[in-house]
Amino acid sequence: MPSAPAEYRRIADEITAKIKNGELPPGTKLPSTSELADQYGVSTATAYRAVSLLHDRDMVMGQPGRGVYVAEPENG
């Protein structure tokens, strides 16, 4: 295993923090993969991998051609 966390995991953690901070409330559209790629200096695929982790945790919902939106928190 890598001694340092992967970039896409780091980015996913950053976005997760913003969601929990309220900086990205439910219903908000996340920056596009191209935007995230540019902001973090990675490729679009890597940016998408970060978002994909959140999608796997049901924190966001992506719609092709539309964008990725923050989902409502599941309390229970």
Place this chain on the structure above:
Amino acid sequence: MPSAPAEYRRIADEITAKIKNGELPPGTKLPSTSELADQYGVSTATAYRAVSLLHDRDMVMGQPGRGVYVAEPENG
């Protein structure tokens, strides 16, 4: 969706067939990723992706530095 199935899915299907055929009985070591990559004309990562699908289905069990072994079929 791709009109044609992905290579790694095709390879996974081939290996799955061999396991079901008895060509690769439980306990047998699968060809290494390098071997599979050479046989199917793909990269080691793609070969591993095929094996990874079987691993996801609990059909095989990989041990780093050792190899990937066919698991016992779960009947029940």
Place this chain on the structure above:
DNA sequence: CTGCATTTGTACGTATGTATA
């Protein structure tokens, strides 16, 4: 235990496909 080869497993980028407007 150390150095080398082999092998599993992960990470990132490029290319491509698919969906919406």
Place this chain on the structure above:
DNA sequence: ATATACATACGTACAAATGCA
């Protein structure tokens, strides 16, 4: 058809574990 954006596939590079001498 063009522009934008999500989503997948494959290869190269790298990391970690194991076995042998």
